[in-house]
Amino acid sequence: MIPELGHYALVLAFALALAQSSVPLIGVRNGDAALMDVARSAALAQFVCVAAAFAALTTSYVTSDFSVENVAENSHSAMPLIYKFTSVWGNHEGSMLLWVLILALFGALLALFGRNIPSTLRASVLAVQSWIATAFYLFILLTSNPFARLVRPPIEGRDLNPILQDLGLAIHPPLLYLGFVGFSMSFSFAVAALLIGRIDAAWARWVRPWTLAAWIFLTLGIAMGSYWAYYELGWGGWWFWDPVENASLMPWLAGTAFLHSALVMEKREALKVWTILLAILTFSLSLIGTFLVRSGVLTSVHAFATDPTRGVFILAILVLFIGGSLALFAWRAPMLKQGGLFAPISREGALVFNNLFLTTACATVFVGTLYPLALEALTGAKISVGAPFFNLTFWPLIVPVLLAVPFGPLLAWKRGDLVAAAQRLIGAAVLAVIAIIITFLMRGQPVLAPLGIGLAVFVIAGALTDIAERTGLFRTSPGNALRRAVGLPRSAWGAAFAHMGLGLMLIGVIGESQWNTERIVAMKVGDMLALGGYELSFDGAEQRDGPNYRELVTTFTVSRDGRVIGTMAPAKRTFAHREMSTTEAALKARGLSQIYLSLGDISADGSVAVRAYYKPLVLLIWFGALVMAMGGALSLSDRRLRIGAPRPARSKAKAALAPAE
Amino acid sequence: MTRKQRRFALIAGSLAVLAAAVGLVLYALNDSIVFFHSPTELVEKNIRPGTRLRIGGLVAPGTVVKGKNLAVRFEVTDGNKAVEVNYSGVLPDLFREGQGVVAEGVLERPGLFRADSVLAKHDERYMPREVADALKKQGHWKTDYANKPQAPTATNASAGATH
Numbered sequence: 001m002i003p004e005l006g007h008y009a010l011v012l013a014f015a016l017a018l019a020q021s022s023v024p025l026i027g028v029r030n031g032d033a034a035l036m037d038v039a040r041s042a043a044l045a046q047f048v049c050v051a052a053a054f055a056a057l058t059t060s061y062v063t064s065d066f067s068v069e070n071v072a073e074n075s076h077s078a079m080p081l082i083y084k085f086t087s088v089w090g091n092h093e094g095s096m097l098l099w100v101l102i103l104a105l106f107g108a109l110l111a112l113f114g115r116n117i118p119s120t121l122r123a124s125v126l127a128v129q130s131w132i133a134t135a136f137y138l139f140i141l142l143t144s145n146p147f148a149r150l151v152r153p154p155i156e157g158r159d160l161n162p163i164l165q166d167l168g169l170a171i172h173p174p175l176l177y178l179g180f181v182g183f184s185m186s187f188s189f190a191v192a193a194l195l196i197g198r199i200d201a202a203w204a205r206w207v208r209p210w211t212l213a214a215w216i217f218l219t220l221g222i223a224m225g226s227y228w229a230y231y232e233l234g235w236g237g238w239w240f241w242d243p244v245e246n247a248s249l250m251p252w253l254a255g256t257a258f259l260h261s262a263l264v265m266e267k268r269e270a271l272k273v274w275t276i277l278l279a280i281l282t283f284s285l286s287l288i289g290t291f292l293v294r295s296g297v298l299t300s301v302h303a304f305a306t307d308p309t310r311g312v313f314i315l316a317i318l319v320l321f322i323g324g325s326l327a328l329f330a331w332r333a334p335m336l337k338q339g340g341l342f343a344p345i346s347r348e349g350a351l352v353f354n355n356l357f358l359t360t361a362c363a364t365v366f367v368g369t370l371y372p373l374a375l376e377a378l379t380g381a382k383i384s385v386g387a388p389f390f391n392l393t394f395w396p397l398i399v400p401v402l403l404a405v406p407f408g409p410l411l412a413w414k415r416g417d418l419v420a421a422a423q424r425l426i427g428a429a430v431l432a433v434i435a436i437i438i439t440f441l442m443r444g445q446p447v448l449a450p451l452g453i454g455l456a457v458f459v460i461a462g463a464l465t466d467i468a469e470r471t472g473l474f475r476t477s478p479g480n481a482l483r484r485a486v487g488l489p490r491s492a493w494g495a496a497f498a499h500m501g502l503g504l505m506l507i508g509v510i511g512e513s514q515w516n517t518e519r520i521v522a523m524k525v526g527d528m529l530a531l532g533g534y535e536l537s538f539d540g541a542e543q544r545d546g547p548n549y550r551e552l553v554t555t556f557t558v559s560r561d562g563r564v565i566g567t568m569a570p571a572k573r574t575f576a577h578r579e580m581s582t583t584e585a586a587l588k589a590r591g592l593s594q595i596y597l598s599l600g601d602i603s604a605d606g607s608v609a610v611r612a613y614y615k616p617l618v619l620l621i622w623f624g625a626l627v628m629a630m631g632g633a634l635s636l637s638d639r640r641l642r643i644g645a646p647r648p649a650r651s652k653a654k655a656a657l658a659p660a661e
Numbered sequence: 662m663t664r665k666q667r668r669f670a671l672i673a674g675s676l677a678v679l680a681a682a683v684g685l686v687l688y689a690l691n692d693s694i695v696f697f698h699s700p701t702e703l704v705e706k707n708i709r710p711g712t713r714l715r716i717g718g719l720v721a722p723g724t725v726v727k728g729k730n731l732a733v734r735f736e737v738t739d740g741n742k743a744v745e746v747n748y749s750g751v752l753p754d755l756f757r758e759g760q761g762v763v764a765e766g767v768l769e770r771p772g773l774f775r776a777d778s779v780l781a782k783h784d785e786r787y788m789p790r791e792v793a794d795a796l797k798k799q800g801h802w803k804t805d806y807a808n809k810p811q812a813p814t815a816t817n818a819s820a821g822a823t824h
Binding site: 234235341342343344352356357360361363364367368371381382383384385386388389392393396397520521522572580581582583600601603604609611 | 664671674675678679681682685686689690692693694696698715730750752754756794
């Protein structure tokens with residue numbers, strides 16, 4: 001009964017989405033407030049329905065109802081409860097349900113808290129949002145029904161793919177989807193603005209919190225996914241330039257560019273056309289990402305094998321939305337009025353520079369990801385484009401951005417003074433040079449690594465310089481500076497933290513990629529292994545039983561200069577239901593570095609293949625991403641961006657004043 | 662600067678960056694892409710030894726020989742031709758005889774391939790797409806490889822010194 005209720009709720013959501021797609025737009029056209037208000041109620045009702053459908057599927061999983069095909073395929077009664085929850089989205093159908101749930105959530109949030117936004121714009125945005133929802137409900141109902149029943153239910157389920165039986169599955173997909181789907185809000189705002197034909201600084205301010213929220217989630221989602229792949233796949237890599245990873249990186253790059261160009265639009269009313277285009281492109285890339293992951297057209301380390309009809313359906317959605325929105329853009333964008341003038345050397349100029357390089361870098365990732373598809377379609381040749389391609393194209397385009405990051409915030413709007421900015425950055429530059437010299441003396445070759453560390457230090461010190469300048473840290477008394485620091489807009493702190501996070505991450509990337517030590521050896525109990533200044537001794541191995549697997553757990557003692565500093569226990573699990581085994585890597589943090597151990601296969605003579613890595617500074621990669629996301633969150637909490645639910649009267653006044661700023 | 666000059670500077674700058682990017686992409690595509698061939702194609706297309714490439718097919722049953730220091734030797738077949746693969750390192754969890762595999766490395770001489778990374782499917786219901794295509798071409802595709810198209814995740818784990 002419960003799955004049928006879930007299915008019914010989903011059909012109901014689809015019907016509501018159809019109404020929400022059309023009625024509010026008629027209201028906007030005729031100036032009928034009642035019809036426009038349909039959007040709000042429909043958005044809320046839609047969310048309730050999808051949430052009910054999602055709850056129904058979750059119930060089926062938790063109660064192990066194997067008469068539901070989806071549950072029978074992906075669950076097992078012996079699985080721990082947490083994985084019964086997470087396996088709801090550990091499969092195609094369920095993850096699409098999560099996708100629409102989040103889409104409906106964003107719609108409902110806008111309906112609830114978007115009271116400061118003029119009703120025509122709000123109604124249009126919700127209508128556009130509902131177009132997307134309609135397409136995806138249809139997709140689920142027609143090709144991927146998660147509630148399909150089995151005529152003869154099996155007694156036991158087929159179990160969840162062991163790789164996914166991990167806490168990572170609980171966190172990574174929801175975060176990633178909050179990011180992917182969150183960009184639908186920027187898209188809907190852009191399309192709605194094109195439909196209405198009014199785009200100004202206020203628009204940029206209204207769309208900013210939604211974009212920022214999506215960006216924070218996407219940042220965290222990518223970082224989490226990277227860490228999950230790092231410890232779960234057992235080969236110690238954190239980024240493989242794999243199509244599925246690129247699919248999430250592209251919207252992130254475009255979204256980052258969009259956040260920066262929307263700033264110009266908000267402050268100076270310039271770059272309107274470009275900003276709207278970026279909003280459309282960012283979500284288009286999210287859709288392409290969904291297509292790449294869901295259609296199985298690309299072979300990937302994280303590939304989801306899927307049904308081609310689904311691929312065709314998503315491709316149709318893709319063509320419809322991307323093509324449609326770009327056509328609308330081509331038709332309406334020329335009507336937008338030119339914005340404020342600015343000199344090339346100015347805050348605006350710096351942000352244009354950022355946008356130019358970020359979007360070009362995004363384009364090279366796009367080419368590298370889709371070139372194999374295109375080539376195969378055209379010539380039939382099968383190729384793979386791997387890390388060497390991306391290292392050669394992506395980094396040369398990102399380094400200029402990193403170099404420019406510290407300058408941007410120090411330049412004035414309209415007309416900046418590059419020399420003055422450079423003078424203020426002398427401190428940061430000196431620190432960078434010191435960092436280069438120290439790293440070079442400590443590590444020597446290759447020269448690129450110390451230079452990279454220097455660049456990272458420059459970015460971090462540059463961000464701190466910006467804060468020091470704004471608070472007058474070295475020009476006034478400490479008390480005064482502290483008062484100013486408290487009074488500084490949160491968005492300024494946010495920008496500084498986000499940029500610092502970037503620098504920290506760069507240090508981690510360089511440490512991991514340049515100074516990583518790798519040993520792959522066959523070891524027997526009693527053997528020793530030297531690794532990056534540590535000694536690992538293989539103490540023993542034993543078989544254990546888990547809830548739905550058996551595992552071989554090995555123990556290693558880690559010591560340094562004869563002093564024992566701990567034990568590590570990498571394991572190998574065998575899941576009987578799927579005849580699969582997984583590698584459970586053991587990690588030991590030493591400061592910001594990590595020792596990484598994972599097991600390979602066991603030979604006939606009883607020796608175990610061991611992969612051991614010493615990864616200097618590797619934790620900074622994810623810590624940097626966290627700091628970036630925290631910067632985003634600080635910026636989101638800025639007063640200027642409050643969504644404004646509690647004080648509609650004041651927000652309206654603010655909105656009316658907005659164009660004058 | 663007038664509006665016109667400003668726009669010109671902007672467009673010229675953008676074009677310069679784009680041109681640089683196109684140059685980089687073309688250079689990198691020339692240099693760093695890896696072609697995939699089935700064992701039959703290796704013979705038919707007369708691939709020269711020394712080129713970096715990916716091969717794929719099924720691990721021929723009864724050919725896996727493990728040596729010292731994690732060295733391993735096996736044959737990859739597409740049902741028509743076979744090629745011997747030498748590899749040293751940790752094999753992926755789902756590397757098995759009779760299962761699909763993709764190996765990346767260098768062709769030493771016709772019929773002998775030295776792999777520096779081996780990728781195998783990470784789900785019992787999934788076959789790497791290139792391998793499936795290569796098998797189909799040779800008429801050895803069995804429908805049971807694909808009978809469960811909605812397999813949740815098929816993660817190819819890569820092993821070896823890819824980086």
